[in-house]
Amino acid sequence: xxxxxxxxxxxxxxxxxxxxxxxxxxxxxxxxxxxxxxxxxxxxxxxxxxxxxxxxxxxxxxxxxxxxxxxxxxxxxxxxxxxxxxxxxxxxxxxxxxxxxxxxxxxxxxxxxxxxxxxxxxxxxxxxxxxxxxxxxxxxxxxxxxxxxxxxxxxxxxxxxxxxxxxxxxxxxxxxxxxxxxxxxxxxxxxxxxxxxxxxxxxxxxxxxxxxxxxxxxxxxxxxxxxxxxxxxxxxxxxxxxxxxxxxxxxxxxxxxxxxxxxxxxxxxxxxxxxxxxxxxxxxxxxxxxxxxxxxxxxxxxxxxxxxxxxxxxxxxxxxxxxxxxxxxxxxxxxxxxxxxxxx
Amino acid sequence: xxxxxxxxxxxxxxxxxxxxxxxxxxxxxxxxxxxxxxxxxxxxxxxxxxxxxxxxxxxxxxxxxxxxxxxxxxxxxxxxxxxxxxxxxxxxxxxxxxxxxxxxxxxxxxxxxxxxxxxxxxxxxxxxxxxxxxxxxxxxxxxxxxxxxxxxxxxxxxxxxxxxxxxxxxxxxxxxxxxxxxxxxxxxxxxxxxxxxxxxxxxxxxxxxxxxxxxxxxxxxxxxxxxxxxxxxxxxxxxxxxxxxxxxxxxxxxxxxxxxxxxxxxxxxxxxxxxxxxxxxxxxxxxxxxxxxxxxxxxxxxxxxxxxxxxxxxxxxxxxxxxxxxxxxxxxxxxxxxxxxxxxxxxxxxxxxxxxxxxxxxxxxxxxxx
Numbered sequence: 001x002x003x004x005x006x007x008x009x010x011x012x013x014x015x016x017x018x019x020x021x022x023x024x025x026x027x028x029x030x031x032x033x034x035x036x037x038x039x040x041x042x043x044x045x046x047x048x049x050x051x052x053x054x055x056x057x058x059x060x061x062x063x064x065x066x067x068x069x070x071x072x073x074x075x076x077x078x079x080x081x082x083x084x085x086x087x088x089x090x091x092x093x094x095x096x097x098x099x100x101x102x103x104x105x106x107x108x109x110x111x112x113x114x115x116x117x118x119x120x121x122x123x124x125x126x127x128x129x130x131x132x133x134x135x136x137x138x139x140x141x142x143x144x145x146x147x148x149x150x151x152x153x154x155x156x157x158x159x160x161x162x163x164x165x166x167x168x169x170x171x172x173x174x175x176x177x178x179x180x181x182x183x184x185x186x187x188x189x190x191x192x193x194x195x196x197x198x199x200x201x202x203x204x205x206x207x208x209x210x211x212x213x214x215x216x217x218x219x220x221x222x223x224x225x226x227x228x229x230x231x232x233x234x235x236x237x238x239x240x241x242x243x244x245x246x247x248x249x250x251x252x253x254x255x256x257x258x259x260x261x262x263x264x265x266x267x268x269x270x271x272x273x274x275x276x277x278x279x280x281x282x283x284x285x286x287x288x289x290x291x292x293x294x295x296x297x298x299x300x301x302x303x304x305x306x307x308x309x310x311x312x313x314x315x316x317x318x319x320x321x322x323x324x325x326x327x328x329x330x331x332x333x334x335x336x337x338x339x340x341x342x343x344x
Numbered sequence: 345x346x347x348x349x350x351x352x353x354x355x356x357x358x359x360x361x362x363x364x365x366x367x368x369x370x371x372x373x374x375x376x377x378x379x380x381x382x383x384x385x386x387x388x389x390x391x392x393x394x395x396x397x398x399x400x401x402x403x404x405x406x407x408x409x410x411x412x413x414x415x416x417x418x419x420x421x422x423x424x425x426x427x428x429x430x431x432x433x434x435x436x437x438x439x440x441x442x443x444x445x446x447x448x449x450x451x452x453x454x455x456x457x458x459x460x461x462x463x464x465x466x467x468x469x470x471x472x473x474x475x476x477x478x479x480x481x482x483x484x485x486x487x488x489x490x491x492x493x494x495x496x497x498x499x500x501x502x503x504x505x506x507x508x509x510x511x512x513x514x515x516x517x518x519x520x521x522x523x524x525x526x527x528x529x530x531x532x533x534x535x536x537x538x539x540x541x542x543x544x545x546x547x548x549x550x551x552x553x554x555x556x557x558x559x560x561x562x563x564x565x566x567x568x569x570x571x572x573x574x575x576x577x578x579x580x581x582x583x584x585x586x587x588x589x590x591x592x593x594x595x596x597x598x599x600x601x602x603x604x605x606x607x608x609x610x611x612x613x614x615x616x617x618x619x620x621x622x623x624x625x626x627x628x629x630x631x632x633x634x635x636x637x638x639x640x641x642x643x644x645x646x647x648x649x650x651x652x653x654x655x656x657x658x659x660x661x662x663x664x665x666x667x668x669x670x671x672x673x674x675x676x677x678x679x680x681x682x683x684x685x686x687x688x689x690x691x692x693x694x695x696x697x698x699x700x701x702x703x704x705x706x707x708x709x710x711x712x713x714x
Contacts, residue, residue, distance in 0.1 A: 326576065
């Protein structure tokens with residue numbers, strides 16, 4: 001019996017808990033991730049507690065279809081998604097866990113590619129993958145690969161970011177062009193494939209956040225506008241803080257080809273998912289510093305100030321409005337129902 | 345939106361979104377309208393959505409009303425047609441293919457979306473030609489395409505039927521609920537309950553029909569119409585031209601969308617439609633039965649006609665209680681005048697079709713609330 005990961009596909013035995021599983025862990029996962037905590041081979045990764053005494057933790061599962069798309073794959077998403085979620089708290093992101101659910105028969109070379117991408121992305125973000133898990137389900141029980149990651153970061157003393165902190169007069173920034181990820185995935189979908197150069201923006205933004213926080217220490221909050229796009233993020237902020245928000249449509253950075261695809265598909269680009277963008281709300285007097293920090297950070301060159309926080313209107317209901325270039329306004333609501341399933 | 349390199353199409357539309365130009369047109373419209381009362385109807389659902397998205401209702405002069413018309417194909421589809429589609433979906437082994445908008449529209453007791461969840465094989469396609477591929481891959485199952493739409497959609501459906509004929513597909517058919525625009529406009533112009541001073545004519549429909557089929561508006565009703573595009577400056581330009589004709593009492597049919605619409609439309613597409621379809625009487629939600637306002641598949645193509653091919657039991661038609669979509673569609677009321685609007689009827693829990701379809705007036709009014 002010498003099954004090894006020279007097998008060209010994932011087999012049920014790779015999740016058995018026995019020798020085959022040890023091989024896939026050693027040769028596919030440990031080889032790529034290789035953190036000291038992981039190499040110790042214990043059931044739990046053990047790491048030092050931060051001096052500040054506070055940790056931030058987040059988890060996310062990734063089921064994107066297709067698993068490979070222009071600009072990345074499910075592995076890059078799985079690292080970036082969780083790193084960015086933890087980083088929005090202002091935490092220094094340190095550790096990740098990763099759990100794989102694999103479908104029997106999944107090509108081993110694709111799995112290796114995904115794992116390699118995860119390792120590279122974790123390295124770029126400066127985080128260590130310190131524990132993991134592998135399960136294999138029978139063919140048809142899952143669609144190829146699902147990945148769950150959880151992340152832990154240390155929150156520096158004095159940092160207390162929250163979507164409930166926004167105040168009238170604050171300024172809204174976004175770190176780059178909106179809608180790239182959602183449209184990149186859409187362009188690959190069966191039955192809808194259209195030709196474009198649009199790539200997913202999936203990127204780890206923890207360093208960008210740290211730079212902004214250093215330049216604008218009174219930043220109220222960060223959030224990555226993933227599913228539901230900018231519309232959901234700003235509506236969440238407005239409701240949590242009990243304020244109104246206004247976005248200048250002409251100021252929102254959007255690639256022309258993404259805009260064109262949105263119009264063809266009938267989407268509002270402000271409701272389309274991003275995986276490598278950050279929204280920040282900062283006090284007006286620190287807005288220029290925050291913008292400069294974003295623009296000099298990697299992945300932030302197209303950052304822009306896009307709007308402002310306002311007091312509640314006469315109906316006293318939190319709301320987000322878009323102001324057009326000719327002076328009219330419209331409500332920017334959260335997306336209703338499903339725009340695109342399995343986008344991350 | 346920030347301009348960068350032009351879109352892949354290579355066409356730069358930024359001039360049609362120019363804020364300065366838009367402001368000038370708005371000012372011109374204000375001057376022309378003065379303290380008059382003018383009712384314009386945008387016939388096309390895409391215009392309704394664009395007007396909402398650009399926030400135009402909030403900045404038009406008080407006397408200028410923009411009423412939404414019967415131009416959302418899903419919205420004007422009668423309940424009976426939706427019930428018929430649902431009955432077809434329940435044929436053993438059938439695959440229903442449809443544009444996405446039809447999925448959630450409530451029929452008398454259920455919707456295609458609910459039937460899909462209950463196990464019917466209902467698939468969203470973006471072109472009827474995709475349905476042909478599905479038919480080819482499933483030779484032993486009937487594949488039925490839900491044909492809904494106006495002059496813009498019918499040429500591709502005619503082409504799909506001809507292509508199915510050429511490929512010798514035995515299992516493909518179309519449930520035809522197609523409608524034509526001019527008869528509906530005549531019904532609205534005749535309606536004593538509504539006064540429309542000018543029609544913002546549908547730019548996409550006119551790419552096929554050209555201008556001539558709208559000439560009766562001037563000849564019989566002395567009401568002007570302007571074929572209009574969909575960018576902010578396009579729409580303001582169309583409104584401005586209409587208002588000027590109303591103010592000067594010089595009704596005409598004109599074209600503010602020359603980059604998309606030839607005066608003669610697209611004769612090749614019309615010829616395709618004529619080859620496959622013939623006019624028939626049909627029922628519109630809101631407007632009721634209108635003579636020769638629908639399209640039926642010609643007898644020589646009847647093997648592709650799901651209506652004649654399948655004899656299915658259709659449930660008794662029940663209209664949703666309190667829903668005033670019909671009045672909205674003929675411009676008798678605006679969506680917010682309906683007592684259900686925003687309370688019992690929202691995009692999450694739609695009662696009538698105008699709240700379901702992305703092109704529906706109620707959905708557009710609710711979404712942008714301006």
